[in-house]
Amino acid sequence: MSEYLPGLAGVPATQSNISSIDGEKGILAYRGYNISDLVENSTFEETALLLLDGELPSKSELDDFDRQLRGERKIKYNIREIMKNLPPTGHPMEMLQTAVAGLGTFYSGSHVLTDGYQREDIFYVHLMSVKIISRMATIVAAWQHVRNGYDPVEPRRDLSHAANFMYMLQGNEPDPMTTRVMEACLIMHAEHTINASTFAAMVAASTLASPFLVVAAAIGTLAGPLHGGANQRVVEMLEEIGRPENVRDWLDMKLEEKEKIWGMGHREYKTKDPRAIILQKMMVEWAEKKGNLSPMFETALELESACENELGPKGVYPNVDYYSGILYTEMGIPPDQFTAIFAVSRVAGWMAHWREQLSDNRIFRPTQIYTGHPSREYIPLDDR
Amino acid sequence: MSEYLPGLAGVPATQSNISSIDGEKGILAYRGYNISDLVENSTFEETALLLLDGELPSKSELDDFDRQLRGERKIKYNIREIMKNLPPTGHPMEMLQTAVAGLGTFYSGSHVLTDGYQREDIFYVHLMSVKIISRMATIVAAWQHVRNGYDPVEPRRDLSHAANFMYMLQGNEPDPMTTRVMEACLIMHAEHTINASTFAAMVAASTLASPFLVVAAAIGTLAGPLHGGANQRVVEMLEEIGRPENVRDWLDMKLEEKEKIWGMGHREYKTKDPRAIILQKMMVEWAEKKGNLSPMFETALELESACENELGPKGVYPNVDYYSGILYTEMGIPPDQFTAIFAVSRVAGWMAHWREQLSDNRIFRPTQIYTGHPSREYIPLDDR
Numbered sequence: 001m002s003e004y005l006p007g008l009a010g011v012p013a014t015q016s017n018i019s020s021i022d023g024e025k026g027i028l029a030y031r032g033y034n035i036s037d038l039v040e041n042s043t044f045e046e047t048a049l050l051l052l053d054g055e056l057p058s059k060s061e062l063d064d065f066d067r068q069l070r071g072e073r074k075i076k077y078n079i080r081e082i083m084k085n086l087p088p089t090g091h092p093m094e095m096l097q098t099a100v101a102g103l104g105t106f107y108s109g110s111h112v113l114t115d116g117y118q119r120e121d122i123f124y125v126h127l128m129s130v131k132i133i134s135r136m137a138t139i140v141a142a143w144q145h146v147r148n149g150y151d152p153v154e155p156r157r158d159l160s161h162a163a164n165f166m167y168m169l170q171g172n173e174p175d176p177m178t179t180r181v182m183e184a185c186l187i188m189h190a191e192h193t194i195n196a197s198t199f200a201a202m203v204a205a206s207t208l209a210s211p212f213l214v215v216a217a218a219i220g221t222l223a224g225p226l227h228g229g230a231n232q233r234v235v236e237m238l239e240e241i242g243r244p245e246n247v248r249d250w251l252d253m254k255l256e257e258k259e260k261i262w263g264m265g266h267r268e269y270k271t272k273d274p275r276a277i278i279l280q281k282m283m284v285e286w287a288e289k290k291g292n293l294s295p296m297f298e299t300a301l302e303l304e305s306a307c308e309n310e311l312g313p314k315g316v317y318p319n320v321d322y323y324s325g326i327l328y329t330e331m332g333i334p335p336d337q338f339t340a341i342f343a344v345s346r347v348a349g350w351m352a353h354w355r356e357q358l359s360d361n362r363i364f365r366p367t368q369i370y371t372g373h374p375s376r377e378y379i380p381l382d383d384r
Numbered sequence: 385m386s387e388y389l390p391g392l393a394g395v396p397a398t399q400s401n402i403s404s405i406d407g408e409k410g411i412l413a414y415r416g417y418n419i420s421d422l423v424e425n426s427t428f429e430e431t432a433l434l435l436l437d438g439e440l441p442s443k444s445e446l447d448d449f450d451r452q453l454r455g456e457r458k459i460k461y462n463i464r465e466i467m468k469n470l471p472p473t474g475h476p477m478e479m480l481q482t483a484v485a486g487l488g489t490f491y492s493g494s495h496v497l498t499d500g501y502q503r504e505d506i507f508y509v510h511l512m513s514v515k516i517i518s519r520m521a522t523i524v525a526a527w528q529h530v531r532n533g534y535d536p537v538e539p540r541r542d543l544s545h546a547a548n549f550m551y552m553l554q555g556n557e558p559d560p561m562t563t564r565v566m567e568a569c570l571i572m573h574a575e576h577t578i579n580a581s582t583f584a585a586m587v588a589a590s591t592l593a594s595p596f597l598v599v600a601a602a603i604g605t606l607a608g609p610l611h612g613g614a615n616q617r618v619v620e621m622l623e624e625i626g627r628p629e630n631v632r633d634w635l636d637m638k639l640e641e642k643e644k645i646w647g648m649g650h651r652e653y654k655t656k657d658p659r660a661i662i663l664q665k666m667m668v669e670w671a672e673k674k675g676n677l678s679p680m681f682e683t684a685l686e687l688e689s690a691c692e693n694e695l696g697p698k699g700v701y702p703n704v705d706y707y708s709g710i711l712y713t714e715m716g717i718p719p720d721q722f723t724a725i726f727a728v729s730r731v732a733g734w735m736a737h738w739r740e741q742l743s744d745n746r747i748f749r750p751t752q753i754y755t756g757h758p759s760r761e762y763i764p765l766d767d768r
Contacts, residue, residue, distance in 0.1 A: 002386055004396040007590065007746035011395060012388040017756025032757030041762050058768055078469040082486070085462040085469075090489025097600055098489065101482040102466070105474025115610065194752045200587045200601055206391065207580050207608020216481055217584055217601035224591020226499065226747050267749070362391035363610050365651070368578045372401025372438075373416030378425050384442055 004369055013199060013364075018051060018352050019191045026271040030191055031055070039278050044161050044186040045069060048348035051191055052129055052355065065130070072134035073155035073164065079103060080142065080152065088147040092140060092340035093223035095147075097216050099139045100132070104212025107131075113208045117359045125358065128211040129351040136215075136347050137161065140340045141168030162186055165344065170332060177289055181282055181327050188275040188320065189342050191349030193268075197222035201350045203364045205357040218350045219343055228339040231325035234263040235296070235335045238326070243295055244302040251306050263322030264307060272317040279323030280304075286330060293330075300326045388753055397583060397748075402435060402736050403575045410655040414575055415439070423662050428545050428570040429453060432732035435575055436513055436739065449514070456518035457539035457548065463487060464526065464536065472531040476524060476724035477607035479531075481600050483523045484516070488596025491515075497592045501742045509742065512595045513735040520599075520731050521545065524724045525552030546570055549728065554716065561673055565666055565711055572659045572704065573726050575733030577652075581606035585734045587748045589741040602734045603727055612723040615709035618647040619680070619719045622710070627679055628686040635690050647706030648691060656701040663707030664688075670714060677714075684710045 005011055019030050028035040031050055038047050049057045049065045057065065082102050086095055111124040142152035153168045162183040166174035174182070194202070201218035209217075222228035241250050254261055266273050287293055287301070304318055311317070328338055389395055403414050412419040415434050422431050433441045433449045441449065466486050470479055495508040526536035537552045546567040550558035558566070578586075584605035588598040606612035625634050638645055650657050671677055671685070688702055695701070712722055 002389070002395045004399065005386070006744075007748050008392075008395070008397055008750035009746070011386045011392070011750045012753045013392055013750035014752050015388065015755045016752045017754065020754045020756065027759075029759060032760040033762050034759065037762040041764065046765075056763060056765075056768060059765055062765070078471075081469045082466050082482075085465045086486060086489040087462075087492075089492055091492045094485060094489045094492055094594070094597065097597060098466075098482055098485040101478060101485050101600065101604070102470060105470040105478045105482065108471075108473050108475045108478055112609070193754075194750055196587055196591050196748050199748060199750060200584055203580055203584045203587060204601070204605040204608065207605055207611035209604055209608035209611075210478070213478065213481060213604035213607050216485065217588070217604035220485070220593055220597035220601035220604075221588040221591055223597050224588065224593035225496070227591035227593075360390075362393070364391050364580050364583060366392035366395045366397035366578055366583060368398050368400045369396045370401065370404045371399045372404065375411075375413060375418065376416040378417050378421040379440060380425065381430075381440075381443055381446070384440060 008366075013194060014202065014357075015360075016194070016353070016356060017054070018349065018356060019193050021193055021268050023268045023270050026269055026274050026277075028192065028274050035188060035274055036278060039184045039187050042187060044183055044190070044345070044348075047187045047190055048133060051348050051352040052126070068130045069134045069161060070157045072131050073138050073157070075103075075135055075138050075142065076106070078106075079139065080146065083143055083146045088149075090147070091223070092143055092337050093219060093228070093343065095143050096136065096139060096340050096343060097219040097223070100136065100212055100219060101216040103132075103135065104210055104216070107210065107212065113358060115208070115361055117361070121358065125211075125355050129355075132211060132215055133347050133351065134161075137165040137344050138168060140337065140344050141165055143340075144169055144334075144337065166331075177286065178331055181286065181331065184278060184282060185324055185327070185341070186345040188278065189324075189345035191346070191352065196224070196227050197346065198349060198353050202353055202357050205354045206361055206363045208358075208361070211351070211354055214354055215347060215350055218346075222343055222346065223339060228342050230262055231321035231328070231338045231342075232335045234322050234325035235329055235338075237262045238296045238299050238303070241299050241303065244298045247299060247302040247306050251303065251310065255310065261307070261311075263318055263325065264311060265316040266319045269317075269319075270315055273319045275320035276318050276323055279320060279327065280318070283323055283327060286327065290330070297326060297330060392750075397578060398586065398741075399744075400578070400737070400740060401438070402733065402740060403577050405577055405652050407652045407654050410653055410658050410661075412576065412658050419572060419658055420662060423568045423571050426571060428567055428574070428729070428732075431571045431574055432517060435732050435736040436510070452514045453518045453545060454541045456515050457522050457541070459487075459519055459522050459526065460490070462490075463523065464530065467527055467530045472533075474531070475607070476527055476721050477603060477612070477727065479527050480520065480523060480724050480727060481603040481607070484520065484596055484603060485600040487516075487519065488594055488600070491594065491596065497742060499592070499745055501745070505742065509595075509739050513739070516595060516599055516735065517731050518545075521549040521728050522552060524721065524728050525549055527724075528553055528718075528721065550715075553721075561670065562715055565670065565715065568662060568666060569708055569711070569725070570729040572662065573708075573729035575730070575736065580608070580611050581730065582733060582737050586737055586741050589738045590745055590747045592742075592745070595735070595738055598738055599731060599734055602730075606727055606730065607723060612726050614646055615705040615712070615722045615726075616719045618706050618709035619713055619722075621646045622680045622683050622687070625683050625687065628682045631683060631686040631690050635687065635694065639694065645691070645695075647702055647709065648695060649700040650703045653701075653703075654699055657703045659704040660702050660707055663704060663711065664702070667707055667711060670711065674714070681710060681714060
């Protein structure tokens with residue numbers, strides 16, 4: 001039997017060609033393409049298709065995919081009714097798991113997967129990926145309105161995935177800078193090797209469960225505060241600090257008490273998270289273009305430079321959650337929606353791993369080290 | 385880095401004291417108690433509490449737990465409305481995932497778990513376990529009526545968990561034999577070490593996600609045809625055979641073509657599945673008491689004895705799915721509900737593993753062997 005490593009840390013659970021991380025050099029690549037190049041040159045639509053298919057698409061392949069995504073943006077009134085039956089206090093991630101699982105009932109038994117991925121499965125896998133990627137954006141945006149007692153904003157076909165998402169979320173067409181930041185965030189969060197939610201998707205997929213069941217399992221896992229909830233915590237932390245002039249004292253206190261500072265450091269990266277570098281630039285650009293910064297934004301800039309001095313030498317840098325939380329807040333997005341937006345992006349990676357799992361499947365059934373009672377005799381209730 | 389073993393076969397993912405399997409001797413034990421003793425002497429309520437707490441309860445502990453379960457049987461009309469918005473063709477497992485996730489939105493943020501399981505968390509964990517175990521039975525039974533266009537049958541407080549489940553499912557109080565078989569099935573399916581759905585629950589739990597998110601992830605995994613769907617397939621297979629006199633020819637053909645025979649063999653047991661031995665006895669008893677057997681039942685008996693001769697010497701025996709599928713059919717339960725009943729039982733084990741995971745948590749993040757492209761240069765769309 002192999003050695004027991006808690007959390008399966010360092011244990012290979014799959015062979016994968018979807019993404020890679022070089023933690024020493026601070027490189028994240030999807031299918032071999034550096035994340036910085038993708039953010040600079042690509043779109044979410046192209047990146048999603050790259051993740052799903054393995055290669056950068058041709059112009060006509062991309063056009064087809066884009067058209068398919070635009071065509072799948074509507075959700076049935078049943079899904080809206082389901083949302084209306086959830087309390088407004090329900091967390092967006094819990095709502096999202098409910099809605100995606102509910103969506104799955106409409107495609108029940110539409111295709112039976114078998115062990116041994118067939119040519120004819122590819123069409124199904126592609127179609128379901130389109131449906132789920134497209135509609136998750138609609139669902140998350142719709143909840144913002146439904147939970148406040150309003151009807152959702154209908155999707156528009158003339159906008160890109162990122163722009164339409166912001167439009168549906170906020171009810172007006174986003175400016176180019178906002179669209180660019182959302183596009184970058186959707187690209188950057190789409191995939192990150194075998195994290196807990198992707199792994200949960202793989203485990204569910206390995207039983208040949210439907211993609212809706214698989215994605216709902218992944219959503220349930222991403223929702224945990226140790227996984228997808230960090231950028232929401234960053235904003236709560238900044239609110240706690242309050243103003244830029246409080247940063248130094250607050251940081252000294254936290255460091256002395258050895259408490260966690262949200263949005264700092266990453267298990268995988270020994271150097272600065274490449275996604276954080278991109279977002280940091282965008283934050284500066286945002287500040288220059290928009291001006292009139294909120295106290296939170298000023299506080300974040302101050303905390304960032306204080307941490308750079310104090311923690312940088314120890315190899316601890318602000319991570320992707322740090323900047324995305326701040327930018328989302330400036331964009332007017334409520335903090336409890338951050339993880340749901342993460343899911344709207346990450347679903348592209350989940351679908352890619354679903355497809356990869358099917359192509360060479362073996363059901364996940366690790367073993368355990370039994371540490372419990374040896375065989376013992378049942379004692380009747382009256383004798384206990 | 386450890387060796388790569390597909391499906392993590394043989395890789396220990398946890399230390400656990402909940403259940404153990406001796407595949408050589410054919411023994412399954414919960415907390416050290418042999419499954420045969422539990423089926424003979426215990427109830428589902430007592431077994432669930434044993435799984436959750438680790439010890440057989442005292443009379444007053446069991447009474448409390450039983451009262452709590454009975455008190456949590458009702459579901460909100462919101463959950464019923466959600467069900468009404470799902471198509472009747474939706475699979476019970478997809479409905480169940482939707483409803484459990486939806487239920488979670490009503491307890492959003494009711495308790496925040498942190499790494500480092502505290503004394504005050506135990507009350508929350510127990511309360512949520514009661515709510516989820518109790519209501520999943522109601523939800524599965526309710527769907528049987530809602531999908532046919534009828535209002536669900538209200539739960540009764542004067543019946544045991546097993547009897548009330550059958551009552552809610554079928555609208556009339558079950559006879560003692562039916563209750564006993566359902567009770568035995570609920571006890572026997574409640575736990576089985578680290579299978580795929582339990583593992584998915586552990587992965588989700590390791591991010592400190594709420595128990596509803598965790599159970600919905602497990603449901604999505606159990607729903608896969610390679611995992612929980614086998615007993616439904618047994619019935620479809622028996623329908624395909626049609627009559628007892630067709631068994632021999634059908635079996636010869638299948639064996640010649642080396643095709644899978646559903647409900648035969650089990651990865652963990654080298655000898656007969658201990659749960660199958662119990663159910664086989666119940667099947668014989670059922671046949672004696674009820675008489676007037678269906679052709680499917682006769683076919684099943686015939687196939688069983690044919691397989692015993694042909695496959696027994698190779699160590700392949702009918703497993704728990706084989707007998708449960710047949711007994712459920714005789715009880716008038718539609719085949720697509722079998723896996724949902726499995727979930728109604730297994731949720732006790734999932735909750736026990738959730739609690740165990742929290743008590744010594746580390747987020748699951750295995751690694752991958754990257755087999756993809758090395759770094760490559762982005763090519764602009766127009767140059768492709």
